[in-house]
Amino acid sequence: MSEATSARVARMLTEKGFDAYVIEGGLKAWRKAGLPVEKVPEHDLELLPRFDQ
Amino acid sequence: MSNIVEIIARYGYQSLALALFLEAIGFPIPAALALLASGAAIAAGAMQFSIALPVAVTAMLIADALLYVAGRYSGWALLSLLCRISLNPEVCILRSAKWFYRRGRLTLLFAKFIPGVNTMAPPLAGSMKMQSGTFLRLDVVGVLVYVLTYGTLGYLFHGMLDAIARGVRTFGSVAEWLIAVAALAYIGYRVWLGTRHRMDGLVRRVRVAELANRLNDRAAPPIVIADVRSHGYYDAGAQRVRGSIRLEPNNLDSALDALPKDAPIFLYCT
Numbered sequence: 001m002s003e004a005t006s007a008r009v010a011r012m013l014t015e016k017g018f019d020a021y022v023i024e025g026g027l028k029a030w031r032k033a034g035l036p037v038e039k040v041p042e043h044d045l046e047l048l049p050r051f052d053q
Numbered sequence: 054m055s056n057i058v059e060i061i062a063r064y065g066y067q068s069l070a071l072a073l074f075l076e077a078i079g080f081p082i083p084a085a086l087a088l089l090a091s092g093a094a095i096a097a098g099a100m101q102f103s104i105a106l107p108v109a110v111t112a113m114l115i116a117d118a119l120l121y122v123a124g125r126y127s128g129w130a131l132l133s134l135l136c137r138i139s140l141n142p143e144v145c146i147l148r149s150a151k152w153f154y155r156r157g158r159l160t161l162l163f164a165k166f167i168p169g170v171n172t173m174a175p176p177l178a179g180s181m182k183m184q185s186g187t188f189l190r191l192d193v194v195g196v197l198v199y200v201l202t203y204g205t206l207g208y209l210f211h212g213m214l215d216a217i218a219r220g221v222r223t224f225g226s227v228a229e230w231l232i233a234v235a236a237l238a239y240i241g242y243r244v245w246l247g248t249r250h251r252m253d254g255l256v257r258r259v260r261v262a263e264l265a266n267r268l269n270d271r272a273a274p275p276i277v278i279a280d281v282r283s284h285g286y287y288d289a290g291a292q293r294v295r296g297s298i299r300l301e302p303n304n305l306d307s308a309l310d311a312l313p314k315d316a317p318i319f320l321y322c323t
Contacts, residue, residue: 008302
């Protein structure tokens with residue numbers, strides 16, 4: 001089920017004329033193959049509010 | 054006395070507590086009905102307000118507190134789980150989070166009235182590390198408003214509720230028919246979802262090894278790798294494919310301008 005979202009987005013993008021592909025196995029497969037990852041940048045994380053300040 | 058009031062009078066406070074507890078932890082139980090019936094039972098003298106109110110409020114608060122604590126200590130894992138059970142997992146987390154985003158912590162005051170958001174609000178508050186005192190104070194008010202609103206409606210309109218209950222009994226299996234229709238509609242919806250996923254099978258796919266080769270090939274034209282995970286972006290220290298960009302799957306239209314039409318786009322989720 002790890003490709004449900006990417007498949008849906010790929011279909012929508014294809015309909016809009018983009019050249020979209022789904023990466024088989026997603027991030028899990030990417031990690032398993034030992035390919036490089038990075039930390040999600042802080043400003044992307046601040047998408048949601050926090051209440052602990 | 055009609056059957057709704059009879060049921061509540063017989064199983065009384067336990068059934069009221071159970072209904073509220075189960076609804077609060079996410080079971081699709083119409084607790085509002087139990088509250089309406091309890092209000093009617095109080096009007097008919099079959100239940101006591103001074104017992105029913107604390108029973109209802111306590112049951113709901115216990116459930117909320119459990120979810121809050123679980124959300125607080127599991128990060129976003131519990132939310133992902135809760136959302137997997139829901140009909141539309143992808144939208145689930147963000148939809149409820151958006152309420153918090155827009156209306157802040159006051160969401161807790163009216164969350165109980167909104168299906169979907171009601172179960173998600175306490176664990177979300179936990180995941181967002183709301184202080185337990187703040188959470189408790191807001192949630193007590195939210196639960197009180199919910200319980201009193203439906204209880205009062207039941208109390209005021211108990212005559213009408215009796216009539217409805219009697220009507221259902223007269224027309225025999227109306228309720229059963231309604232349940233059957235709802236079940237069929239649900240199955241239909243799942244089948245429809247299934248066909249959508251089969252259509253997704255037509256989408257072009259690429260293996261990670263193939264993509265890695267492409268990345269290593271300096272001569273190859275530029276590509277874009279996009280992260281479309283709907284959740285997994287909220288925990289500090291979360292990882293993603295190196296050099297990939299964020300593409301918010303629930304808000305795709307606004308992101309389209311930033312995407313190139315001439316370069317291939319490779320998408321991944323978890």
